[in-house]
Amino acid sequence: EPEVTQTPSHQVTQMGQEVILRCVPISNHLYFYWYRQILGQKVEFLVSFYNNEISEKSEIFDDQFSVERPDGSNFTLKIRSTKLEDSAMYFCASTGDKKKNEQYFGPGTRLTVT
Amino acid sequence: AQSVSQHNHHVILSEAASLELGCNYSYGGTVNLFWYVQYPGQHLQLLLKYFSGDPLVKGIKGFEAEFIKSKFSFNLRKPSVQWSDTAEYFCAVNKAGGYQKVTFGTGTKLQVIP
Numbered sequence: 639e640p641e642v643t644q645t646p647s648h649q650v651t652q653m654g655q656e657v658i659l660r661c662v663p664i665s666n667h668l669y670f671y672w673y674r675q676i677l678g679q680k681v682e683f684l685v686s687f688y689n690n691e692i693s694e695k696s697e698i699f700d701d702q703f704s705v706e707r708p709d710g711s712n713f714t715l716k717i718r719s720t721k722l723e724d725s726a727m728y729f730c731a732s733t734g735d736k737k738k739n740e741q742y743f744g745p746g747t748r749l750t751v752t
Numbered sequence: 753a754q755s756v757s758q759h760n761h762h763v764i765l766s767e768a769a770s771l772e773l774g775c776n777y778s779y780g781g782t783v784n785l786f787w788y789v790q791y792p793g794q795h796l797q798l799l800l801k802y803f804s805g806d807p808l809v810k811g812i813k814g815f816e817a818e819f820i821k822s823k824f825s826f827n828l829r830k831p832s833v834q835w836s837d838t839a840e841y842f843c844a845v846n847k848a849g850g851y852q853k854v855t856f857g858t859g860t861k862l863q864v865i866p
Contacts, residue, residue: 669851681796681842681856694853729796731854738803739784739846741854745795 640664642744644730650750651720659715659747661730670713671731671741672705674698681729687713720751754779756843756857764863765833773828773860775817775843782848785826787817788856791839799841802826803848813837838864 643662651657663670672684686693687705704716713732717724727748731741759774777783787799800811807819817828826843843857 671853673854680858681844681854683853683855686851686853688851693851733851736851737849739848739851740786740798740801740803741846743788743796743798 640742642730642732642742644728644744644747646747647745648748648750650752653722653751654719657717657720657749659717659728659730659749661713661715661732661744662711663713663730663732664734664742665711667732667734667742669693669733669736669739670705670707671733672715673729673731673743674726675729675746676723676726684715684728717749720749722751725749725751754783754845754847754855756845756855758841758843758857758860760860761858762861762863764865766865767835768832769864771828771830771833771837771862773841773843773862775826775828775857776824777826777843777845778824779845779847783845784848785817785819786844786846786854787811787815787826787828788842788844789839790842790859796842799828833862833864835864835866838862 645660670687675681685695685699727746729746730744733741755778757776785802788796802819810816840859842859846852846854
């Protein structure tokens, strides 16, 4: 069964550094998402992306965040200048079914900002 | 905007006990409903989903959930839990049709005592 993959599984970075989290969505999917889960809290929506544009973003997704689909397979989340509070698990998801919109989640990248 | 409430934050059961986790959502339109499970140290896995049709849906590992539209509820049930069911359970919802974001509840931690 096809699945969403994410790299790296764990990223440790210093405050103020830029990080790029990578995702490979399921190959025939067209809609992509990033969510995050701060330790002990619920999963929160960050951004959705379709046709090389952001479709929707949450209040969390400020100017420090950006997303990109640099080629036909990868979908990236960039944080320009990380803060301690960016430490979280970041999940990528994709869907190809507009009617049902079942989103398939990747295994996540644990980002630790020190 | 849609929201999801999970009433039980932490549930402790003995093996073979029956389980029911409450979930209520808030949204006036047609929704898709999901239950995800997150085992310790692992990523989100889809337990079951409701899009339309029979309001009683069966998922993996013996779980089922019932959609009661009049109560805006989608409670998760299992007749007999096992120690391996120890995990965090998230109820989630998105608007039907289109590529809408998923909104998650705060999660219920289930601890099953052998």
